[in-house]
Amino acid sequence: MDVGRDPRTIGITSTIPVEVVFAAGLAPVDLNNLFMTHGRRRSLVAAAEAAGFPLNFCAWIKGIYGACKHYSIQRVIGVVQGDCSNTHLLFEILEEEGVEVVPFEYPPGRDASRLKASIERLASTLGTDLASAEASRLQMQPLREKLETLDSMTWREGRVTGRENHLWLVNSSDMRGDRYRYETELDLFLAEAAGRPANHAPLRLGFLGIPPIVDDIYEALEQRGAQVVFNEFQRQFSMPGAHRCIVEQYLTYTYPYRTALRLADIKEETAKRKIDGHVHYVQSFCYRQLQHRAVKKAAGVPVLALEFDRPGRLDGRSITRIEAFIELLEARRLRAVKRGQEGS
C-alpha cells in the first residue's frame, strides 16, 4: 500500500478501536510503526527538530510527526483523552499544518456509556456506525485468537522469540493496514513456528512499558540467556481475552486508564508466566516514567528500568546494566533451586 497516496489511509498515533476504521472501509496506519520501519528513522526525528520540536522532548512524538510529514498523511485519528499531553499538542500542530485530526477519547474513570458514545462518534465521523464496527469486531475475533496462540507459543512453548512476539503484537494496532493480508502472513508464521523445537531458557523475563525505541534490546537480553515471555503493552494492543462487545473490549484495554489496571495485569501475567524479572522500558521525557515506582512495587520480582531517548542501538552502559541484572536474576534462581533441593 502506498500510504500517502491511498485515499483510504488514516493515520493513528495510539491504539484505537480499529474495528471502526475497518468497518468504514479505511486503512489504518499506525504512525509509530511507520516511524520504526523507516530505514532512516533518526532522520524523521531530525526533521521534526528542524521544524521546531525541542531536543528535550519525547522522540516518539517527533518520529510520529516526521513520519506523518514524510508519507504525506492527510488524516489522523488523535486520542485526545487517555494518552499523553504531548500528543494533544502534536494534533494542534498537525491541524495547523493542514492535517485533518479526528478526535477519539478514552473516558476518564473507564465509564462504559461514555466510551460507547465516543466509539459511536468516531464511527459517525468516519461514515459508519456502531453495529458495523461490532460486526467487524466479530469477524476479527479469529485473528485476535491467533495472536493469543502466538503469545502462548512464546511463553508456554518457547517456539516464538520475544522479539517476534513484540513485532507481531505491536503490529496488531493497525494490522499493517490490511487485516486480511496480516492474517494470511500470521497463518504462515504460526505454521513455521509450530515446527520449531521448544526452547526454554532458564531465565524468563517480562518487557514492561511502551514498545522500545532502540533496535537491539531483545537480542541483548536473549543472547545473554534470558527469554522474553511477556510484552506488556504490545499484548494489550492485540486485545487478548473474550469480550462481549466492542465497548467491553476497549474498557479492558489497560493502556489509557489508571495505573492500577496496568498493575493488576502485570501481577497476573508475572505469576502465570513464571517470570523471574522485568525490564521496564521508559522513554526519555515521558510522563509514564512516574509509573515506574508503582510498577516496581507491584511486580513481585526484580525490575530493571531502562531509559532511552532516540532510535539507535544500545549503549555500553545499558548493556552493562542488563548484564548485571541478568546475573542478579541468575543468582536468585540458583538460590531458589538450592532451597528447593534442601527442602525435598
Ligand code: SF4
Ligand atoms: S512515550 Fe510517553 S510522552 Fe512519548 S508519546 Fe508515548 S506516552 Fe507520550
